[in-house]
Amino acid sequence: MFHTRLDKYNNSWYHPGRNKLVIALWYIVNAVFFCSFITLPYSIKNAILRLFGAKVGKGVCIKPRVNIKYPWRLSIGDYTWVGENAWIDNLDQVNLGKNVCISQGALLLCGNHNYKKETFDLMIAPINIEDGAWIGAKAVVCPGVHVASHAVLTVGSIATKNLEPYSIHSGNPAVKIKNRI
Amino acid sequence: MFHTRLDKYNNSWYHPGRNKLVIALWYIVNAVFFCSFITLPYSIKNAILRLFGAKVGKGVCIKPRVNIKYPWRLSIGDYTWVGENAWIDNLDQVNLGKNVCISQGALLLCGNHNYKKETFDLMIAPINIEDGAWIGAKAVVCPGVHVASHAVLTVGSIATKNLEPYSIHSGNPAVKIKNRI
Amino acid sequence: MFHTRLDKYNNSWYHPGRNKLVIALWYIVNAVFFCSFITLPYSIKNAILRLFGAKVGKGVCIKPRVNIKYPWRLSIGDYTWVGENAWIDNLDQVNLGKNVCISQGALLLCGNHNYKKETFDLMIAPINIEDGAWIGAKAVVCPGVHVASHAVLTVGSIATKNLEPYSIHSGNPAVKIKNRI
Numbered sequence: 001m002f003h004t005r006l007d008k009y010n011n012s013w014y015h016p017g018r019n020k021l022v023i024a025l026w027y028i029v030n031a032v033f034f035c036s037f038i039t040l041p042y043s044i045k046n047a048i049l050r051l052f053g054a055k056v057g058k059g060v061c062i063k064p065r066v067n068i069k070y071p072w073r074l075s076i077g078d079y080t081w082v083g084e085n086a087w088i089d090n091l092d093q094v095n096l097g098k099n100v101c102i103s104q105g106a107l108l109l110c111g112n113h114n115y116k117k118e119t120f121d122l123m124i125a126p127i128n129i130e131d132g133a134w135i136g137a138k139a140v141v142c143p144g145v146h147v148a149s150h151a152v153l154t155v156g157s158i159a160t161k162n163l164e165p166y167s168i169h170s171g172n173p174a175v176k177i178k179n180r181i
Numbered sequence: 182m183f184h185t186r187l188d189k190y191n192n193s194w195y196h197p198g199r200n201k202l203v204i205a206l207w208y209i210v211n212a213v214f215f216c217s218f219i220t221l222p223y224s225i226k227n228a229i230l231r232l233f234g235a236k237v238g239k240g241v242c243i244k245p246r247v248n249i250k251y252p253w254r255l256s257i258g259d260y261t262w263v264g265e266n267a268w269i270d271n272l273d274q275v276n277l278g279k280n281v282c283i284s285q286g287a288l289l290l291c292g293n294h295n296y297k298k299e300t301f302d303l304m305i306a307p308i309n310i311e312d313g314a315w316i317g318a319k320a321v322v323c324p325g326v327h328v329a330s331h332a333v334l335t336v337g338s339i340a341t342k343n344l345e346p347y348s349i350h351s352g353n354p355a356v357k358i359k360n361r362i
Numbered sequence: 363m364f365h366t367r368l369d370k371y372n373n374s375w376y377h378p379g380r381n382k383l384v385i386a387l388w389y390i391v392n393a394v395f396f397c398s399f400i401t402l403p404y405s406i407k408n409a410i411l412r413l414f415g416a417k418v419g420k421g422v423c424i425k426p427r428v429n430i431k432y433p434w435r436l437s438i439g440d441y442t443w444v445g446e447n448a449w450i451d452n453l454d455q456v457n458l459g460k461n462v463c464i465s466q467g468a469l470l471l472c473g474n475h476n477y478k479k480e481t482f483d484l485m486i487a488p489i490n491i492e493d494g495a496w497i498g499a500k501a502v503v504c505p506g507v508h509v510a511s512h513a514v515l516t517v518g519s520i521a522t523k524n525l526e527p528y529s530i531h532s533g534n535p536a537v538k539i540k541n542r543i
Contacts, residue, residue, distance in 0.1 A: 002512070002528070002542075002543055003461070003493070003494055003512075004461040004463075004493070004494035004496075004512065005441075005461060006421070006441040006442070006443060006461040006463070007421055007440070007441045007461075027399070027401075030399075031399035035399070037208070037211075037212035037216070039208075059187075059188055078188070079186075079187040079188045080187070081187065085268075087447075087466075087467075089466065099184070099185040099186060099187045099188075099301075101185075101187070101294065101301065104268075104270065105268070105288065107467065107499065107500060109499055109517065113463065113496070115496055115514055115530075115542060116542070116543060120461075120463065120496075131184070131185070132184055132185035134185075134294070134296060134301075137288065137290055137321065138288060138321055140499065140500055140517055140518050142517055150183065150184075150185060152296055154339075154341075155290065155321055155323055155339055155341070156321050156337075156339040156353055156518075157339075157353060158516075158517055158518040158519075160516075160517070166182075166183070168296075170353070170354065171353055171354075172353055172518055172519060172532070172533055172534055173532065173533075180183070180296060180297070181183055181297055218389070218392075218393035218397070220389075240368070240369055259369070260367075260368040260369045261368070262368065266449075280365070280366040280367060280368045280369075280482075282366075282368070282475065282482065285449075285451065286449070286469065312365070312366070313365055313366035315366075315475070315477060315482075318469065318471055318502065319469060319502055331364065331365075331366065333477055335520075335522075336471065336502055336504055336520055336522070337502050337518075337520040337534055338520075338534060347363075347364070349477075351534070351535065352534055352535075353534055361364075361477060361478070362364055362478060
């Protein structure tokens, strides 16, 4: 019988993309200025994100209490919003298009584990969210999911598969329930 | 084809109900004394909420780490509980009746967007939760939902429509699964 | 007609397992060193948990921002992980086996209320999670649920009943969808 052996877990192949000093520095900046009630002007937050390697378009709004794992694996298009208490857990690349809305409490999840292996190997996959899409409050986008242009994921829904363009998706797992227009 | 244009978003019609100074002051009070591990006596918290315009009955219990957007849009009846890490995102009026239980991690959500308009217009709607109702842990009540007397929303469920009196509702979206008694 | 009367709520029978001084001390330690961005070495965290009465095996990894109610009601087996922002709300005993993974944002919930009684009596029940099980990100395990060996609860799913061994469970409420291997 198969037995998970986390003592044999080995993610040494994974490279977080920056050295330990930069990672530690971002960890502190994230804790103090992003994932807190401190409200720096959006322009300052966007400048800090760019300093740490993020691509950030114009007019981007990052609300308070947003948790971002690695800004150097984050690209945000013009006029996109990231709501209060959202969590961008981007072990892999997260690309947000233009005019995207990530609502409050949403989670973008790039990490998974191979539950068929005793070593529970880390598996990562990027998330791409195209222009005009809307991820509802407390919704979750799972690793590797492609959210097509102007797709909507309703409040508290869990996207485990790609979302279709100009369509509303709901449930756990989320399925298409209707067209956007 | 329709394209969301968040650069054209305009919520200037929306009035938060207080001037910027009061809003900033509440923001700090909320961050320090409500949405934190600090444990003021319930009576002090209730007095602070009343000072900011909330209607708060007797015997109300607000646990730690509760996030309240605008206390002047909040009414809480006698002996009602608000659990740890609950989030009252009351852009519009939230009325909690008497003997209501909002469990830990629940979200009361008053804001929505018109996803059929390029300008993604803000839409707000009040939430009314009647006497004796129970919103389970990590459940979400969506904008405009009326939770009738003694209705129950189970753990992690999403109420997108009105909940019936003396009935248990479950799922995403929540549907009635049985009577309360 | 039945009316909830939270003014008559009485949980004086419930004993949290330690005196008020120890509970207050743990409350502060939890707030400062566990449920925060502070990153003590795992070995130090495990030692602190043991000091407060937890049974903690070797190689246990507790990530930042983890909220633990009562460590003296917690047992964690060797090489088990508790992910960022997980919440162990253990009013009753929580036993995590060996090589268990509790992913980020998950909630282990031991408290419930009897909604058929006007006094809304507190009901508690232990949670047992056996070796090799995996509780996905933002998933919830409800009071009294037994998670059998190597069971998996998918992202955002709600376990209201026991989970079968070596099986994947999904949804709200979670149902078995396939075998693990």
